[in-house]
Amino acid sequence: MKIAWVTDSTAYIEDLSVCEEKDVYVVPMNILIGEKEYKDGIDLSPQDLFEKLKEEGTEVKTSQPSIGTFKELYEKLSGRYDHIFSIHVSSHFSGTMSSAHQAAELLKDTVPSITCIDSKTLTYPLTELIEYGQALHKEGASIEVIKESIEEKVKTREVYVMVGSLEQLHKSGRMNGLSFFLGSMLKIKPILAISDGKLEVKEKVRNINKGLDRMSSLLGDAAQHKKIRKVSILHGLNHDEALEWMKELKASHPQIEFGAYPLGAVIDVHAGANTIGISWSEEKNR
Template sequence: MKKKIAWVTDSTAHITEELQQHPDVYVVPMSIIFGEDIYEDGLTVTPDNLYTKISEYPELPTTSQPPIGKFVTLYEELQEKYEQVIMIHVSSLISGTYAGSRQAAEMVGIKYHAIDSKAMSYAMTYMLQDGLQLQEEGKTVEEIVTYIEGMISALENYILLGNLKQMYKGGRMNGVQFFLGTMLNIKPIITIKEGVFQMFDKVRTEKRAVQRLMDQFASAYEKVAINRLAILHGNRLQDAQKWKEMLVEKYPSLAIDICPISSTIGVHAGEGTLAVLWFNK
């Protein structure tokens, strides 16, 4: 007898230990390319050793979506074990992963529901966690998918980039933004909105940037009941913990997760990145 739902995502999501151990969750890794050497995000390169590799290598690495063949192989295996697949992927406007995953599912002929998260990282983690919880509660696949899709528009996220050069060379930032950040010493605050990177604000110091983000959360918290928040970092655990301490002091009932950004995201955002996200619902 086939199991009901297989959950598929990519390595831009933060895969918690619980998700790693879940028998129905499958993660397809992105590729990180240093010259002629290709690494698999989360498998042969991790956030712990990524930045060391970057510092040792003369050129910045590049990233690539998973080959469609990896998705085909996975869906052929899942077709034998599951009735259908729910796939949650990084924004389709940032990566071709979502399109490749759908194309592979069509080729195999497996029944699927594709969700374009229009986000990345812990936003996708929360979507997976909530979906699995709803499944445990006995919700139908249609109810689960509808709920997760409703989360997309409720996401609020802000990113303090650690390395503007990497974001610019990776094609995620235009020349004007790069000039402002490097030549004028302005700290740009980036957000992912409608699935693409957008400039949210520009401030002079990181201290002011942090206060800006705290103010944003305070404003959101006054309007809706927010019960969880994620702080993401590129090799800045101590600073992420300081952010958590500031938030816990003011919002003691708030559940706060801290995690490193994935290696794929780290290639573009750079070491030193700090970000925060939550859902306004």
């Protein structure tokens, strides 16, 4: 059985040119700067995004791919694949999952072999779900087992981030006015957790270093009670800072594999260029 894996551009894809070779298809999100629309990952990189914001001084907006875009892709893939898994950014962050699901519903009589899954996360943790599903498929797992296993994996995922810009998060509607005001005036850096696909304030710290220390402690606590094989450091344009933090974490947890991954332009729009976070999931025997 041949399976296609559809996702959106909030997922971390290192090399778009080899996606189709791996049966992965990325639907780009839309980024609107002024009157001009860009396709995330195609017309615009995170670096390009912030340069344009500096130059043009205008607000930026993002929007999900249309139902029609997904419908067209599903129809195209249905002639080449036996099944399509469509896995997307949390439905609480974007309407992308809704567009994918509605497109699948429109095609249920002609292309019934589409499974849509809400990752309840974003960026590299989303990519890991695809890689996990592909590994299960390679082992010979059925469609139903792959679906159930990915959904179970979603439940064990932990993500913690410190956003680089409270103002951008507030403008995007992800932080209420009072939290934004308090954070700005008191110089508080909230540590946000993604819980069941939603953002919530985990803790509040006074500066970035205290935030990194606290997130390191959260990993340490988890590693004592759970089997954690891999940890992802998530970052905006602050790549060097992420690598330095990852070096410290490696020294404390030599048994864990670490990697650093950019958040991407769409996430940077809402969170800011200096956002930094950490993510892991519990390994289950299979």
